[in-house]
Amino acid sequence: MAMSKNIKKTDKFFENLKAKASWVRVETIKIHKIAPETRLASSLSAVEIFTVLYYGKLINFNSKVINSENRDRFIISKGHGAISFYPILADRGYFSKAELLKVCKEGSILGGIPDPIIPGFETINGSLGHGLGVGCGMALALKRKKRKEKVFILMGDGELYEGSVWEAVMFAGEHRLDNLILVIDNNKVCMLDYCKNILDLSPLGDKFKAFKWDVKETDGHDVKQLYGSLRAFKASANGMPKVLLANTVKGKGVPRLEIDKLSHIKNLTAQEADLLIADLE
Amino acid sequence: MNNEKQTMRDCFIEGLCSKMEHNRGLFFLCADFGSPKLDRLRESFPDRFINVGIAEQNLINVATGLALEGFTVYAYAIAPFLVMRAYEQIRINLSLHAQLKEININLVGVGAGLSYDVSGPTHHCLEDITIMRALPNVEVISPSDWVIAKKCVDYSIKVKKPKYLRFDGKPLPRIYDINSSEKIEEGFCELKNGANVCFVSTGYMTHKAIKAADMLKNQGISAGVIDMLLLKPVRADKLYKTLKKYAALIVLEEAFINKGGLDSLILGILNSKGSNIKVKNMGFSDSYVFEMGSRDQLHRLNKLDQDSIIKEAKKLLKQ
Numbered sequence: 001m002a003m004s005k006n007i008k009k010t011d012k013f014f015e016n017l018k019a020k021a022s023w024v025r026v027e028t029i030k031i032h033k034i035a036p037e038t039r040l041a042s043s044l045s046a047v048e049i050f051t052v053l054y055y056g057k058l059i060n061f062n063s064k065v066i067n068s069e070n071r072d073r074f075i076i077s078k079g080h081g082a083i084s085f086y087p088i089l090a091d092r093g094y095f096s097k098a099e100l101l102k103v104c105k106e107g108s109i110l111g112g113i114p115d116p117i118i119p120g121f122e123t124i125n126g127s128l129g130h131g132l133g134v135g136c137g138m139a140l141a142l143k144r145k146k147r148k149e150k151v152f153i154l155m156g157d158g159e160l161y162e163g164s165v166w167e168a169v170m171f172a173g174e175h176r177l178d179n180l181i182l183v184i185d186n187n188k189v190c191m192l193d194y195c196k197n198i199l200d201l202s203p204l205g206d207k208f209k210a211f212k213w214d215v216k217e218t219d220g221h222d223v224k225q226l227y228g229s230l231r232a233f234k235a236s237a238n239g240m241p242k243v244l245l246a247n248t249v250k251g252k253g254v255p256r257l258e259i260d261k262l263s264h265i266k267n268l269t270a271q272e273a274d275l276l277i278a279d280l281e
Numbered sequence: 282m283n284n285e286k287q288t289m290r291d292c293f294i295e296g297l298c299s300k301m302e303h304n305r306g307l308f309f310l311c312a313d314f315g316s317p318k319l320d321r322l323r324e325s326f327p328d329r330f331i332n333v334g335i336a337e338q339n340l341i342n343v344a345t346g347l348a349l350e351g352f353t354v355y356a357y358a359i360a361p362f363l364v365m366r367a368y369e370q371i372r373i374n375l376s377l378h379a380q381l382k383e384i385n386i387n388l389v390g391v392g393a394g395l396s397y398d399v400s401g402p403t404h405h406c407l408e409d410i411t412i413m414r415a416l417p418n419v420e421v422i423s424p425s426d427w428v429i430a431k432k433c434v435d436y437s438i439k440v441k442k443p444k445y446l447r448f449d450g451k452p453l454p455r456i457y458d459i460n461s462s463e464k465i466e467e468g469f470c471e472l473k474n475g476a477n478v479c480f481v482s483t484g485y486m487t488h489k490a491i492k493a494a495d496m497l498k499n500q501g502i503s504a505g506v507i508d509m510l511l512l513k514p515v516r517a518d519k520l521y522k523t524l525k526k527y528a529a530l531i532v533l534e535e536a537f538i539n540k541g542g543l544d545s546l547i548l549g550i551l552n553s554k555g556s557n558i559k560v561k562n563m564g565f566s567d568s569y570v571f572e573m574g575s576r577d578q579l580h581r582l583n584k585l586d587q588d589s590i591i592k593e594a595k596k597l598l599k600q
Contacts, residue, residue: 116381123349124377127369133339134374137346144308144328145350164370167339175331 013056017223021051025253026280027087027100033273035083035104038112041251041263042081042156045187045220049154049246052226054088058234059152063093066119072149073138075123077131078156078185079113085120086110094120129162131155132182136172139180139241150234153182158190160201172241173212181233182243185220187250191264208243220246253280286452289430290357290391293448294318296434297355301326304438308347312340312358314391319357337362341370341388348384353438359397360390361406364413364445372416375443379418385441389448393423393484394535396450398576402569406447410483410534411541413445414513420444421512422465425487428457429465429510436465447512449485451576456487456508468511471523475505478594479524482533483509483543489580490533493590504594509543517550524551529559529597531590538564561597563590 024047032040053059053074062068076082083103090097095109095118102108109118113126123134135153142149159165172180186204188195195201205215216233218225226246233242250264251257254276257266268276295318301307302325309322309330323330333340337358344354356363364371371388378384390409397404413421420442424430433446456472457463463470472487473494480490487508494504505527507520524530524547534543544562551558565583572582580586 116378123345124373124381127373129338130342130370130373133342133370134346134349136339137343137348138350139346140331140343141308141347141350141352144352164338164342167334167336168342171333171336171339171343 014224014227017051017055017227020055021048021223022280024051024084024087026277028084029254029268029273029276029280031083031086031100031103032268033270034101035112036267037104038083039080039264040083040254040268041189041257041266042078042187043084044252044254044257045248045250046078046081046154046185047084047252048221048223048226049183049185050085050088052223052230053152054092056223056227056230058227058230060149061092061120063089063120066094069147070149073122073135073151075125075131075135075151075153076114076121077125077153078128078159079125081156081185082114083112085114089118089120128156128159129164132165132172133168135180135182136168136175136177139172139177140175142179143177149179151180153180155182155184157184157186157188157195157201157204160184160204161199169208169211169213176239177241178237178239180241181230182241183230184243184245185248186245187248189250189261189263192262194261204245212240214238214240214242215245216242217245217247220248221252284454286454287427288316288450288452289424289427289448290316290389291318292427292431293389293433293446294322296431298322298325300434300438301329305329306351306353307355307438308352309355309357310340310344311356312337312362314358337367338370341367341374344386345374345378345384348386349378349382353385353387353441355387355389355437357389357391359404360392360409360447361404363388363390364409368412371419371443376416376418379443383441384443385437386443387437388443388445390445391448392450393447394449395570395576395579396485398579399573402571405570407535407537407565409445409447410512410536410543414541414546418443420514421447423447423483423510423512425484425508425510426453426456428455428459428461429463432463432465447484453485453488456491465510468509468514468516469520469523470508470510471505472508473504473506475527476503477527478502478529478531478598479505479507479527480531480533481507481509481524481543481547483512484535486533486535489587489590492587493594496587496591497594502594502598512543512546515546515550517553521550521554521556524558525554525556527558529594530561531594531597532560532562533590534564535585536564537567538562540567559597559600561593563593
């Protein structure tokens with residue numbers, strides 16, 4: 001009896017995560033309608049990742065004391081794909097929801113690419129390949145300070161072309177930074193083509209394993225799978241940094257973008273956005 | 282009085298080592314680059330010393346993460362690789378971050394100018410003053426001897442900003458008194474008070490400026506020497522007060538000239554004050570040094586030798 005009650009509760013938990021993800025997707029499209037210069041497709045592939053982290057109680061945060069020592073650190077290394085994180089931060093109380101209506105407008109704190117002037121963003125990103133190395137420094141500092149907090153990093157798969165990433169991959173494995181959890185939004189598309197047509201990154205998991213990382217792979221839009229993998233990673237102190245290859249679809253939720261290898265640079269018309277919003281709501 | 286030659290790095294690291302004993306907030310990273318004094322540091326503080334490997338980009342990024350968590354960080358490497366291989370990491374993670382957050386990261390670059398004379402142009406560092414001065418929120422410190430290098434220890438802890446410490450690679454005699462009260466905060470030091478012409482120099486070139494001033498004195502010309510310790514920020518008003526008593530200035534730097542280095546700094550100040558002081562910039566022109574030879578020989582090839590400096594000073598005074 002207790003068992004089935006648990007499952008029921010868990011189901012509700014995941015239904016709630018799905019509903020939240022759906023809301024985030026709609027809000028993201030609304031933001032893009034206001035600010036068409038934002039990178040929509042890159043932001044849509046990460047919706048479930050952001051949602052599970054911030055509504056699944058995986059990340060400890062305190063929106064009232066932003067630099068609280070006992071917060072988990074979260075670096076969004078793929079800064080261009082972060083407009084879908086704005087509605088979450090607003091909803092979680094980092095800033096007013098009214099800000100979401102002013103993205104990229106004069107006086108707004110929310111730009112096309114986020115900066116730490118936005119409460120909830122830890123680091124400067126936008127130029128790719130910096131987040132993992134900085135995250136290594138943070139993870140190392142937390143270990144030296146004997147603190148239990150984790151460092152989460154979100155990176156795109158295209159970002160893996162940056163050499164600095166691999167300097168950090170080597171470093172994290174060698175220094176056994178098991179308090180570092182890297183999530184790769186593996187949407188398989190760069191700006192101009194599918195990654196496999198540029199420089200094939202596969203076998204990606206094996207590459208990380210070779211550098212002494214703990215590797216998991218999951219459907220990056222399945223909240224249950226995402227939650228399970230991240231929960232397990234968070235609980236594990238096995239002396240290995242963690243990487244979750246979250247297989248996603250660039251432009252997820254917008255059929256036209258999902259099949260377009262140039263989705264990175266595609267915008268929606270206002271009409272398209274309205275139709276999608278009506279459909280998703 | 283004994284004036285033993287010492288390297289800036291050894292004196293700095295020795296001073297830092299004593300600080301690390303009492304200050305647990307200091308963290309030292311290097312990109313596989315050593316010094317005899319570093320051996321003691323790495324043995325004494327294995328939990329606060331990491332050799333990141335030959336990986337300058339990651340050196341800067343790891344330093345940033347540590348600094349964001351409150352550590353005062355030293356990132357130690359060969360100067361041209363530190364500031365040029367990892368320039369974008371410095372721009373993003375030091376310069377940009379420091380405008381929004383307090384981070385204390387000290388880039389300790391060894392090998393200013395032609396310190397690594399025979400290693401050739403990959404190891405020469407002639408661009409660093411220009412490119413590091415271009416970055417907002419980053420200080421550029423250029424000691425001329427090991428006394429000042431040692432003073433950088435306290436300064437680096439006290440001033441909680443990103444800084445670039447431009448150290449010479451060779452053992453050099455000291456210029457300043459061991460108990461000198463000179464402060465880096467002052468920005469510059471008028472080592473010799475002259476009447477006609479003044480040498481404005483930084484780093485290694487201050488040693489040559491002092492010699493040139495002594496030689497001119499024997500020929501009846503009173504030359505001043507101003508040693509520039511801080512290349513950013515610059516205390517322009519105070520510096521101008523010292524400069525304006527001279528009719529002519531020779532700016533000496535072991536760096537490319539006419540492209541944003543010490544010379545541009547001085548010309549900028551003079552221009553903003555509407556000054557008509559005559560200025561001659563001496564340094565390296567717009568090409569790399571592939572020739573082989575000692576530092577002195579390479580200086581001669583590039584007309585930075587003692588005779589050329591004196592000749593230019595006299596020429597300027599006659600104009």
